Amino acid sequence: xxxxxxxxxxxxxxxxxxxxxxxxxxxxxxxxxxxxxxxxxxxxxxxxxxxxxxxxxxxxxxxxxxxxxxxxxxxxxxxxxxxxxxxxxxxxxxxxxxxxxxxxxxxxxxxxxxxxxxxxxxxxxxxxxxxxxxxxxxxxxxxxxxxxxxxxxxxxxxxxxxxxxxxxxxxxxxxxxxxxxxxxxxxxxxxxxxxxxxxxxxxxxxxxxxxxxxxxxxxxxxxxxxxxxxxxxxxxxxxxxxxxxxxxxxxxxxxxxxxxxxxxxxxxxxxxxxxxxxxxxxxxxxxxxxxxxxxxxxxxxxxxxxxxxxxxxxxxxxxxxxxxxxxxxxxxxxxxxxxxxx
Ligand code: SF4
Ligand code: SF4
Ligand code: FES
Numbered sequence: 315x316x317x318x319x320x321x322x323x324x325x326x327x328x329x330x331x332x333x334x335x336x337x338x339x340x341x342x343x344x345x346x347x348x349x350x351x352x353x354x355x356x357x358x359x360x361x362x363x364x365x366x367x368x369x370x371x372x373x374x375x376x377x378x379x380x381x382x383x384x385x386x387x388x389x390x391x392x393x394x395x396x397x398x399x400x401x402x403x404x405x406x407x408x409x410x411x412x413x414x415x416x417x418x419x420x421x422x423x424x425x426x427x428x429x430x431x432x433x434x435x436x437x438x439x440x441x442x443x444x445x446x447x448x449x450x451x452x453x454x455x456x457x458x459x460x461x462x463x464x465x466x467x468x469x470x471x472x473x474x475x476x477x478x479x480x481x482x483x484x485x486x487x488x489x490x491x492x493x494x495x496x497x498x499x500x501x502x503x504x505x506x507x508x509x510x511x512x513x514x515x516x517x518x519x520x521x522x523x524x525x526x527x528x529x530x531x532x533x534x535x536x537x538x539x540x541x542x543x544x545x546x547x548x549x550x551x552x553x554x555x556x557x558x559x560x561x562x563x564x565x566x567x568x569x570x571x572x573x574x575x576x577x578x579x580x581x582x583x584x585x586x587x588x589x590x591x592x593x594x595x596x597x598x599x600x601x602x603x604x605x606x607x608x609x610x611x612x613x614x615x616x617x618x619x620x621x622x623x624x625x626x627x628x629x630x631x632x633x634x635x636x637x638x639x640x641x642x643x644x645x646x647x648x649x650x651x652x653x654x655x656x
Contacts, residue, residue, distance in 0.1 A: 409493030466530025544584030
């Protein structure tokens with residue numbers, strides 16, 4: 315389904331992240347000219363002979379407007395290297411060609427080639443061969459969320475009397491091409507078996523029906539317990555990589571959380587923890603939020619905690635020894651004013 319009047323937002327996390335990293339399409343296209351060579355390190359893995367993936371390096375002559383997919387095709391068809399990768403439409407429609415290039419998820423058919431590329435399969439899905447992953451775990455999670463419209467009012471027949479405005483909330487999620495880029499990028503899924511979080515892509519599928527005003531099913535238990543939506547840490551990584559620019563956090567995850575919260579407010583750990591932290595410190599503290607919402611599971615993965623610490627994403631020193639911001643009394647007054655008004 316095409317977009318229903320969604321506004322282009324040049325200040326979205328997706329564009330800002332890439333502009334800050336000097337990684338816009340314009341920056342990329344300026345890095346190569348005809349006559350240059352692209353060096354592609356491609357992840358290889360054959361389950362019949364290999365115990366783990368390894369990289370092979372290929373040099374590919376650059377041609378104008380060359381995409382990552384063109385590099386892959388050159389390697390297989392012109393250099394005659396037998397390796398496995400998926401693609402079908404070549405024009406950002408089928409979602410089959412997503413890979414990771416230099417650590418970032420992208421559609422190979424849509425992104426310009428770079429002088430040096432490390433090309434790997436998506437994460438969080440079992441590796442089948444070379445760049446191909448098994449989508450079954452994602453599909454199973456989608457089915458667990460029962461993304462089927464459940465009508466409680468009689469169907470009035472075609473054409474349905476429903477307006478563009480009424481469909482807007484669900485329509486953002488309907489742009490999804492099932493490419494799995496967001497599923498691969500989500501840092502919460504790094505926890506593997508230690509999290510029940512369904513991940514962004516299954517939530518996008520759920521939002522297609524849960525945010526449709528014709529749906530009459532109470533989905534709060536599915537959203538909270540089956541999808542474990544409150545384990546999302548709102549890092550926006552999924553939005554940054556989504557090739558069709560779905561505002562996954564603001565138009566999918568937050569509305570789904572609101573739907574669950576509206577049904578059973580007292581049971582929502584993430585919001586309560588968020589509010590408690592801001593009320594006591596006057597600011598959000600990501601490590602305290604993770605500890606409060608994930609409990610022991612958060613400390614069972616020290617390597618991940620150290621990585622987040624090194625990258626400056628969390629600050630245990632602030633969490634355990636930090637003090638409230640100056641003027642905290644004003645923040646607390648706001649809290650009590652809002653509570654009083656409810
Ligand atoms: S915002 Fe939530 S769903 Fe998206 S990548 Fe971050 S943790 Fe995952
Ligand atoms: S939400 Fe975006 S990134 Fe995620 S599967 Fe759909 S199209 Fe791909
Ligand atoms: S080949 Fe279809 S989206 Fe890339």
